[in-house]
Amino acid sequence: MVVLLAVVVIGGLVWLARLNRGGTRTDRARTDGAGPGLPGRPLGGRRVSPALMSQGRIDVCGLTKEYRGVRAVDDLSFTVEPGRVTGFLGPNGAGKTTTLRMLLDLVEPTAGTATIGGVRYADLDQPIRRVGAVLEAGAAHKDRTGRDHLRIVCQSAGIPLARADEVLELVGLGMAANRTFRGYSLGMRQRLGVAAALLGDPQVLILDEPANGLDPEGIRWMRDLLRTLAAQGRTILVSSHLLGEMAQLADDLVIVAAGRLAAQGTLASVIGSITYLGRTLVRTPELEKLAAVLGGDTVVTPAGDGGAYITGADAVAIGDAALRAGVVIHQLVTQLPDLEAAFLELTAGKAAIR
Amino acid sequence: MTALLDSVALDQADDTGTTMVRLIRAEFMKVRTTSTGWLFLTGFIVFTAMALAINGFGIHHQLYPQQGLVSRAQAVAQVAQARSPAGVAAIAASMMTSGQRVGVLFALLLGVLVVTSEFANQTAAVTFVTVPRRTTVIMAKVAAAACCGALFWLVGTVIAAVSTPLFLYSQHVSTSLAGWSVSRSVLLNLVAFVAWGVFGLGLGAVLRSQLVSVIAAIAVYVGSFGTELVFTALYNSFHQGWMLGAPVIGPAVASEVMTTSGPAFPYAPPGWVGGVFIIGYTVTLVAGGVVLTKRRDVI
Numbered sequence: 001m002v003v004l005l006a007v008v009v010i011g012g013l014v015w016l017a018r019l020n021r022g023g024t025r026t027d028r029a030r031t032d033g034a035g036p037g038l039p040g041r042p043l044g045g046r047r048v049s050p051a052l053m054s055q056g057r058i059d060v061c062g063l064t065k066e067y068r069g070v071r072a073v074d075d076l077s078f079t080v081e082p083g084r085v086t087g088f089l090g091p092n093g094a095g096k097t098t099t100l101r102m103l104l105d106l107v108e109p110t111a112g113t114a115t116i117g118g119v120r121y122a123d124l125d126q127p128i129r130r131v132g133a134v135l136e137a138g139a140a141h142k143d144r145t146g147r148d149h150l151r152i153v154c155q156s157a158g159i160p161l162a163r164a165d166e167v168l169e170l171v172g173l174g175m176a177a178n179r180t181f182r183g184y185s186l187g188m189r190q191r192l193g194v195a196a197a198l199l200g201d202p203q204v205l206i207l208d209e210p211a212n213g214l215d216p217e218g219i220r221w222m223r224d225l226l227r228t229l230a231a232q233g234r235t236i237l238v239s240s241h242l243l244g245e246m247a248q249l250a251d252d253l254v255i256v257a258a259g260r261l262a263a264q265g266t267l268a269s270v271i272g273s274i275t276y277l278g279r280t281l282v283r284t285p286e287l288e289k290l291a292a293v294l295g296g297d298t299v300v301t302p303a304g305d306g307g308a309y310i311t312g313a314d315a316v317a318i319g320d321a322a323l324r325a326g327v328v329i330h331q332l333v334t335q336l337p338d339l340e341a342a343f344l345e346l347t348a349g350k351a352a353i354r
Numbered sequence: 355m356t357a358l359l360d361s362v363a364l365d366q367a368d369d370t371g372t373t374m375v376r377l378i379r380a381e382f383m384k385v386r387t388t389s390t391g392w393l394f395l396t397g398f399i400v401f402t403a404m405a406l407a408i409n410g411f412g413i414h415h416q417l418y419p420q421q422g423l424v425s426r427a428q429a430v431a432q433v434a435q436a437r438s439p440a441g442v443a444a445i446a447a448s449m450m451t452s453g454q455r456v457g458v459l460f461a462l463l464l465g466v467l468v469v470t471s472e473f474a475n476q477t478a479a480v481t482f483v484t485v486p487r488r489t490t491v492i493m494a495k496v497a498a499a500a501c502c503g504a505l506f507w508l509v510g511t512v513i514a515a516v517s518t519p520l521f522l523y524s525q526h527v528s529t530s531l532a533g534w535s536v537s538r539s540v541l542l543n544l545v546a547f548v549a550w551g552v553f554g555l556g557l558g559a560v561l562r563s564q565l566v567s568v569i570a571a572i573a574v575y576v577g578s579f580g581t582e583l584v585f586t587a588l589y590n591s592f593h594q595g596w597m598l599g600a601p602v603i604g605p606a607v608a609s610e611v612m613t614t615s616g617p618a619f620p621y622a623p624p625g626w627v628g629g630v631f632i633i634g635y636t637v638t639l640v641a642g643g644v645v646l647t648k649r650r651d652v653i
Contacts, residue, residue, distance in 0.1 A: 098653075105486045106479055106652040122486040133483050139476040141388055148387035156380040156484045158371065163363035196480065201364055 055117035055130070056082035056203045056235040058103065062112035065098050065259075072098045074259040075112070080237045080252070082203070085230045087250030087267075088239040089343060095259035096239040097135075100208050104133055116204055128157045132197030134207040137189040140181040146192050147177040153196055167195040172221070186213030194225070204235040211245050223249050243343050255346055262346040280315050283307040283331035284322070293325040294318065307331070373485060377494030378501075381468065385502060390467060395509065398460040402510045405453025410521050413445050417525055442529040447539035447615060449518040450511065450531065454543055454613065457510055458550040459575060461503035465554025466571050468499050469643070470564035479652050488647045492559060496552055496640055503551025507544045535615055542613045545629070553605065553636045559643025562650075578604030582619060599623045608632040 058080035065073040073095040080086045090096050101107040103114040105122040116124065116131055124130050140149040150164035168177045171191040176184065184192065190210055197205055205226070211219050226249060230236045240246050246253065246267075253270045255262040263270045284290055287308055291300045298312035310318060315334045322329050385391040416436045419429040435441050469492075472478040485491055515531070522529060530536075554571055561567040581604035589597040598621035601607045610618040611628025618628070 101479075101651070101653065104479075104483050106482060108649075108651060124486075127486055128484050135479050135483070136476050139480055141384075141471065141475045141477060143388040143390070144384075145387070148383070152380050152383045152387070153480060153484050155383055156377055156481070158373075158376050160363040160366050162366075163361060166361055166363055201361060 054082075056233070057118075058114070058116055058204065058235060058237060059118070060099065060103070060112070060114045063099060063102055063109055063114055064111040065095070065102060065107060066110045071259050073102070073109075076256065076259065076261055077112075078254045078261060078264050080235055080254070082235040083230060083233045084251040085226055085236040085238060085249055086252040086254060087246035088237055088254050088256070089241065089243065089246055090239075090256040090262075091241060094256045096256060097208055098259075099256070100133075100135070100206055100237075100239060103206060104131070104135075126157070126200070128153070128159075128200035128202065130200070130202055131204045131206065132200060132202040133205075134190070134193040134197045134210050136208070137186055137193055137213060140189070140192060142182040143180055145178050145180055146173055146184065146188075146195075149181065149192065150196055150199060153199055157200060159199055163199055164195075167198045170198060171195040187215060187218045190214055190218070190222075194222070202234070205229060205237070207236070207238040209239055209241070211240060211242055219245060255343065257346060279309045279311045279335050280313070280318055281307060281331065281333040281335055282310055282318060282329065284327055284329050286327045289325060290318075290322055290327045293321045293327070309335075373487065373490055374494055374497075377485060377491060378497045381494050381498035382501070384471075385464075385468065385498065388471075390471070391464065391502075394460050394464050395506070398457060398506050399509060399513065401460070402453045402457060402513050405456070406449065406514060406517055406521075409449060409452045413448070413521075414525060416445075417527065437527070442527055443533055443535045444615065445527065446518065446522065446529050446531055446533075447536045449521060450514045450536055450540050451543045451613065452514055453510065454546065455610070457506065458503075458546055458609065459572070461499075461506045461547045461551040462554040462571050462575060463568060464502050464506075465499035465551040465556075466558040466567045467554075467564070468495050468502070469555055469558035470562060470567045473562045474564040482652055489644050492640070492644050492647050495555055495559075499551040499555035500548045501551075503547040503549070504544060506551075507547035510547075511540055511543070539613065539615060542625070542629075546609050546613050546632070549609065549632050549636050553632070553639060556636060556639025556641075556643045559647055560639060575606045578606040578608075580604070581607055599627075602628055602631055605632055605635050608635070 060079070061077050063073055063076045064071065076095070076099060088096055088100070098107055099114075102109045103116070103121060105120065113120070121127060121131065140146070144152075147164055147168060150167065151161045153159075154161045154163055165174070165177065168174050171194050173188060173191050173195060176188060181189070181192070190213055194207070194210065197207070207226075210222055214222060223245070226236050226238060230251070238249070250267055252264075252266050254264045255270065281303065282290065283306055285306060287300070287302070287306065291298070291308075294300070294310070294313055294317075298310055301309045301311075303309050313321075315332050319329065319332055321327075413436075417433060419432055421429075424432065436445065472481055481491060482488060518531065554567075557571055557574070558564075558567045561570060581601040585597045585600045588594075588600075601619065602611050602623050607618070608628040608631035611622050612625050612632060613628075614622075614625065622628075
């Protein structure tokens with residue numbers, strides 16, 4: 001019996017020691033190899049091969065999620081191409097986070113499919129070597145250091161623990177690696193989230209509101225990083241409600257409102273498709289006469305100083321009509337809507353549904 | 355694949371080991387890298403030491419009854435009983451499993467935290483995105499909770515194994531700790547620690563909320579001792595014989611029935627019945643936790 005007990009005790013200790021050995025082995029790897037000295041190193045500029053590019057396409061098809069009769073996401077379909085930054089825009093509650101979580105197999109769709117390279121996330125072999133995700137800035141144990149948080153992900157995914165230090169340097173958190181998450185600023189938390197997403201050097205990056213809480217320098221850093229990654233041929237899908245940021249970052253836009261697709265296309269085409277929303281500033285001493293000749297479809301809104309905004313007719317139509325009627329025009333300016341205005345127009349009235 | 359950086363680490367990636375082994379290691383890292391696990395262990399060590407001292411104090415009074423507290427005849431009978439072979443074995447077993455009744459609470463609560471801290475700290479999404487196989491993740495947590503329970507048992511048993519012979523020697527009691535009855539108690543103690551660790555994990559997986567799970571775990575553990583009161587009252591009203599053994603349906607009572615060498619309470623069913631109940635509850639909770647974890651959305 002003593003022997004049996006001794007075997008149990010020693011066996012247990014040996015097993016625990018063996019389970020912990022993973023850490024020491026990779027500690028060694030770190031000191032042998034990629035130690036400090038990485039900060040400031042330029043990102044690799046090599047491009048991903050075309051074959052891998054096709055694995056990076058995101059296809060969302062008829063995606064629907066119902067919560068107790070409310071459709072958070074409603075028959076949503078769009079594609080995200082590799083090598084580009086795609087902005088996933090919508091007001092709060094538009095279903096962006098739910099969509100991204102369905103893409104990552106965290107939320108089960110009521111209907112429809114979401115695939116990456118034609119494969120559901122759950123069916124990917126070694127998913128975090130293919131897809132990196134930044135979901136929530138607050139997603140780490142408060143008592144755990146940033147390095148330990150990343151090492152746990154490495155350990156779970158079969159990535160050497162030394163990779164944690166590489167990505168910490170990459171996102172500029174090398175100095176804070178051994179501080180607990182509790183002491184991280186919101187910006188640092190976002191950087192840690194990005195670091196976790198980059199652990200597997202993935203072809204596809206999915207980021208949910210990554211710019212939240214970043215200072216202007218942090219936002220520029222994030223923009224440069226995502227642009228560089230896209231230039232390498234990676235797929236970047238980044239959700240945001242910050243329109244100004246998207247205008248500077250995105251190649252393509254997917255705009256959702258109330259769970260439905262509001263617009264999709266290149267940044268320019270989405271803005272172009274809504275130029276009808278544009279208005280024309282007219283300055284004339286004969287505003288009433290001009291309004292009368294323009295006809296019923298146009299709306300004239302006085303802007304003071306003898307000027308007025310006209311919608312429903314473009315500058316050419318207004319100029320022609322003015323000439324025919326002999327109306328003097330002092331100023332005629334086409335004002336295109338900015339992204340913000342387009343966004344508000346596309347999502348108007350839908351934000352309050354939930 | 356183009357590396358973001360020329361990654362030495364990723365070049366050295368070796369995918370040896372199954373997902374399960376990797377996940378169990380990761381779960382150990384999770385416990386090791388927060389203060390909670392260490393606090394629990396420290397608390398457990400302090401508590402075990404205290405339990406040994408209190409237990410030893412009680413046994414000392416059994417062996418050396420104080421004059422005046424009991425009659426002389428009673429004292430003689432008590433000492434004779436305590437010093438009989440069975441009495442001595444019971445003393446040794448009791449010392450070797452000191453603090454079990456409260457000690458398993460540490461395993462239970464750590465088991466709860468292994469899963470609920472993921473939801474409390476919003477790391478569940480990270481965990482499931484890293485490995486989108488939820489049954490495997492939960493089973494790795496079961497293994498981790500079981501090992502944490504076993505670790506508590508190991509620490510408690512080592513402390514007891516060092517102090518018990520010293521105590522027995524000081525009380526002029528000579529017995530072997532290697533006898534079957536002592537070994538049996540120590541091994542059943544291990545079963546109890548493992549079962550409670552996994553029980554906590556299953557409970558946490560079902561309830562998810564850390565606060566609710568901790569309260570529920572303590573309520574279930576402490577409250578189930580109340581089954582004795584309930585069934586005694588029922589027996590007094592209905593006089594059904596089975597009611598006297600029925601308290602075993604309380605998880606904590608079942609655990610006591612399993613680990614106690616004699617009857618844990620008058621008319622207690624045999625030890626294996628307790629084992630069936632506590633293990634049955636544990637398996638049911640884990641199964642429920644797996645099913646719910648697979649079905650629920652991680653939001």
